[in-house]
Amino acid sequence: MLEVKKLSFAFKDFEVLKEIEFRAQKGQFVSILGNNGAGKSTFLKCIARILKPQNGVIIVDGKDISRFSSNDLAKVVGYVPQRYASTRLTVFESILIGRKPHFLSITPSKEDLQVVENVIEKFGLKPLAFRYLDELSGGEMQKVVIARAIAQQPKILLLDEPINNLDLKNQVEVLSILKKLSKENGILVISVLHDLNLAIRFSDHFVFIKDKSVFASGGREIITPEIISNVYGVEVKIETSHDQLFVVPVIPTI
Numbered sequence: 001m002l003e004v005k006k007l008s009f010a011f012k013d014f015e016v017l018k019e020i021e022f023r024a025q026k027g028q029f030v031s032i033l034g035n036n037g038a039g040k041s042t043f044l045k046c047i048a049r050i051l052k053p054q055n056g057v058i059i060v061d062g063k064d065i066s067r068f069s070s071n072d073l074a075k076v077v078g079y080v081p082q083r084y085a086s087t088r089l090t091v092f093e094s095i096l097i098g099r100k101p102h103f104l105s106i107t108p109s110k111e112d113l114q115v116v117e118n119v120i121e122k123f124g125l126k127p128l129a130f131r132y133l134d135e136l137s138g139g140e141m142q143k144v145v146i147a148r149a150i151a152q153q154p155k156i157l158l159l160d161e162p163i164n165n166l167d168l169k170n171q172v173e174v175l176s177i178l179k180k181l182s183k184e185n186g187i188l189v190i191s192v193l194h195d196l197n198l199a200i201r202f203s204d205h206f207v208f209i210k211d212k213s214v215f216a217s218g219g220r221e222i223i224t225p226e227i228i229s230n231v232y233g234v235e236v237k238i239e240t241s242h243d244q245l246f247v248v249p250v251i252p253t254i
C-alpha cells in the first residue's frame, strides 16, 4: 500500500534523511521511533507531501504521490501534525472540515454529518461539540485534531506524537481507537511515538530512525536491548510480564 524508495531530504544543505527504504501494508500499525531530531517528523511530512524530498519516490496504491491532486491525496493520506494552531471554530465545525475532500457540493451530505457524529461519539467529544477550539484544554484539542483526521477517512493515517498531551486514560483510549481502525477498517496507521512501551503494546511494526537512515525495521523481534540501547544511547533491559515486553532503562544509582 505504501512504498518509499531511496528517499532523501535536506533542509538547504542540512541532510536529514538519506536513502530511506520503507514498505507498509493495509491494516498495519507502524511506530516510527528514534531520538529527538532524528528526522521522524520530516519523514511523515514527506509522505504527507508537506515537504518535497530531493530524491526518491513515495508510492501509494501503486501511484507516485506527486501525481495525486491535493483533493485526491487528502482522501488517501490523513496527517495529524505535532503542533497545530487553534482557531475560532467549534469542535463540530473543525471535525466537519475533515470531510471536505469528500464534499460533493458546498453543503455536507447526510453521510458527512453521520461520519462526524460517529467520530464525536467515539472520542467522547459530545459534551464539547459546540465549544470553540480556543476554549479547549491541550489534551481535548489533541483529541479533536485526531478526530478530524479520522473523519477524513483516509487509507493511510500519519500521526506525529498523537498522545503527547494526553493523560494515561486518554493515551490508552486514543491508541485503542487507532488500533481498532487499523484492524477493523484496514487503515494503515503510521505514528511517531516516544513512549516505547505503549508503542510495543499497540504496534505490529517498528521503524527506528538513526543517522539519517532506517537503523532497524520489523516486528517484535527487533525489540532487543542491543537495538534500543544503540538507537537511544541508553542502556536498557527488556522484561516480560503477562506476555508483554517492557523496555526498562538501566539507571545507575545516584
Ligand SMILES: Nc1ncnc2c1ncn2[C@@H]1O[C@H](COP(=O)(O)OP(=O)(O)OP(=O)(O)O)[C@@H](O)[C@H]1O
Pocket: 011, 014, 016, 034, 035, 036, 037, 038, 039, 040, 041, 042, 043
Ligand atoms: N524547517 C526546518 N529548517 C531547518 N531544519 C529543520 C527544520 N525542521 C526540522 N529541522 C531539523 O531537522 C532535523 C530533524 O527534525 P525532525 O523534526 O524531523 O526530528 P524528529 O525526529 O521528529 O524530532 P523530535 O522527536 O524532537 O520531534 C532536526 O535537526 C531539526 O532541527
